[in-house]
Amino acid sequence: MIKIENLHKKYGKNKILTGVDLEIPEKGIFAILGPNGSGKTTMIKSILGMVVPEKGKIFIDGKATHPNGLYRKDLDYLPQIANFPGNLGVKELIKMIKDLRGTKANEEELIQLFGLTPYLDKKLSNLSGGTKQKVNLVLAFMFDSPIIILDEPTSGLDPVAMLNLKRLIAKEKAKGKTILVTSHIMSFVEEISDEIVFLLEGKIYFKGTIQELREKTGEVDLEHAIANILTENNA
Amino acid sequence: MLKILKYSFYDLIRSRWSYVYLAFYLLLGFVLLFLNNDLSKAVITLMNVIIILVPLIGTIFGVMYYYNSKEFTELLLAQPIKRSSIFIGQYLGVALSLVMSLVLGLGIPFVLYGLFESSAIWDFSLLLVTGAMLTLIFTALAFNIALYNENKIKGFSYAILLWLFLAVIYDGLFLLSLIIFETYPLDKFTLIATVFNPIDLSRILILLKLDISALLGYTGAIFNQFFGTSLGLMSALGMLTLWVILPVWNIKRKAQKKDF
Numbered sequence: 001m002i003k004i005e006n007l008h009k010k011y012g013k014n015k016i017l018t019g020v021d022l023e024i025p026e027k028g029i030f031a032i033l034g035p036n037g038s039g040k041t042t043m044i045k046s047i048l049g050m051v052v053p054e055k056g057k058i059f060i061d062g063k064a065t066h067p068n069g070l071y072r073k074d075l076d077y078l079p080q081i082a083n084f085p086g087n088l089g090v091k092e093l094i095k096m097i098k099d100l101r102g103t104k105a106n107e108e109e110l111i112q113l114f115g116l117t118p119y120l121d122k123k124l125s126n127l128s129g130g131t132k133q134k135v136n137l138v139l140a141f142m143f144d145s146p147i148i149i150l151d152e153p154t155s156g157l158d159p160v161a162m163l164n165l166k167r168l169i170a171k172e173k174a175k176g177k178t179i180l181v182t183s184h185i186m187s188f189v190e191e192i193s194d195e196i197v198f199l200l201e202g203k204i205y206f207k208g209t210i211q212e213l214r215e216k217t218g219e220v221d222l223e224h225a226i227a228n229i230l231t232e233n234n235a
Numbered sequence: 236m237l238k239i240l241k242y243s244f245y246d247l248i249r250s251r252w253s254y255v256y257l258a259f260y261l262l263l264g265f266v267l268l269f270l271n272n273d274l275s276k277a278v279i280t281l282m283n284v285i286i287i288l289v290p291l292i293g294t295i296f297g298v299m300y301y302y303n304s305k306e307f308t309e310l311l312l313a314q315p316i317k318r319s320s321i322f323i324g325q326y327l328g329v330a331l332s333l334v335m336s337l338v339l340g341l342g343i344p345f346v347l348y349g350l351f352e353s354s355a356i357w358d359f360s361l362l363l364v365t366g367a368m369l370t371l372i373f374t375a376l377a378f379n380i381a382l383y384n385e386n387k388i389k390g391f392s393y394a395i396l397l398w399l400f401l402a403v404i405y406d407g408l409f410l411l412s413l414i415i416f417e418t419y420p421l422d423k424f425t426l427i428a429t430v431f432n433p434i435d436l437s438r439i440l441i442l443l444k445l446d447i448s449a450l451l452g453y454t455g456a457i458f459n460q461f462f463g464t465s466l467g468l469m470s471a472l473g474m475l476t477l478w479v480i481l482p483v484w485n486i487k488r489k490a491q492k493k494d495f
Contacts, residue, residue, distance in 0.1 A: 048313055050494070069315060
């Protein structure tokens with residue numbers, strides 16, 4: 001379970017989060033939505049302790065997160081932009097992360113799933129964007145942590161990999177994990193998520209199921225429902 | 236932290252530049268001994284090279300490594316590892332690999348030349364210790380600069396400026412102030428001004444050990460007079476240690492507060 005209390009964050013004068021209160025119960029897939037620059041990534045990075053908030057507390061399983069970051073052993077994270085040390089090979093990178101984390105991992109299965117076997121000995125700087133994203137996915141899913149955080153998991157993936165990703169997410173959900181996802185692809189969100197959290201101007205604007213959002217906005221289609229919220233707020 | 240240190244260290248050891256640096260010292264060592272034919276004279280020449288070059292290399296490698304390993308750092312930050320371990324580990328990885336190049340590069344030619352039978356062995360060891368200290372200091376300063384500057388170009392410029400200031404400009408200003416204020420008693424001022432520059436401090440440390448402080452002129456004479464040789468050595472070494480500890484402590488402090 002993740003609980004966020006009164007989270008504030010600004011970069012210079014630019015206020016990103018202005019008092020986020022959020023409770024994410026155990027089990028299920030939660031989509032974090034919002035326009036560009038609404039603070040989705042900042043919120044996720046605050047949960048991970050990569051961003052240091054000005055104010056506010058974050059609890060994971062009832063325990064406040066400690067600045068030493070050791071609580072991250074229960075979190076798997078897929079960063080938005082797959083940046084890797086370029087002079088390492090794919091296999092070396094996976095081995096290194098496993099060594100640093102010091103826990104068991106089932107990377108073989110994931111390498112098979114995403115068809116990464118031919119790339120294992122290639123340098124990361126020579127991989128294409130989509131292939132890098134697949135490596136990114138392997139790194140995020142190979143540990144069996146109770147909470148998984150995915151920042152734009154679909155970016156650069158081909159349709160086959162996309163299907164595999166959806167299957168993978170469903171499988172992890174079946175294990176009873178909590179999964180946080182951000183995405184701008186509404187059909188993807190609609191298909192996988194149980195609940196939606198909508199961030200707007202640094203606050204939680206809406207939290208509930210897709211059905212509830214449809215009723216609130218009077219739109220049938222999720223994409224239109226979201227667009228509705230955005231235009232209404234700008235008007 | 237040890238794991239991070241290990242990976243950074245191996246990463247650097249595989250890099251071409253570490254070998255270039257090592258090869259340079261090997262060449263320097265052999266050429267100096269070949270030309271000088273005298274260990275203690277070679278030590279003095281080496282001192283002049285080390286005192287300028289080691290800080291420069293430490294600064295450049297430090298900044299370069301920090302910016303180049305940004306992706307690696309981001310990856311590590313999402314793992315259950317303390318921030319201080321990540322940054323101190325990387326710092327030590329860079330600094331220790333540079334120290335290793337220095338010690339091996341100069342050590343091999345001198346040992347082959349018969350360092351162990353020579354009386355210059357202590358002078359030479361002190362030279363290596365000072366070189367190691369300067370590497371630790373300037374790599375730490377470079378990491379500080381890089382942590383405060385997201386912009387690579389800016390970070391690089393500040394790092395080079397810092398080196399230029401401490402290696403060249405500082406002495407110039409120092410001399411100028413001595414000339415301008417020559418009618419005043421400047422003993423204390425000289426001492427304090429020296430302590431604030433690790434490069435000057437190292438130079439004095441070595442010259443005191445070589446017992447040729449008269450050559451150094453004013454500063455060395457004052458240092459010698461104030462502390463006596465052995466106490467002067469210890470206090471200079473102590474100050475150098477402080478110069479290592481403070482920037483490293485600040486790396487830790489700044490890393491704790493930074494957003495990624």
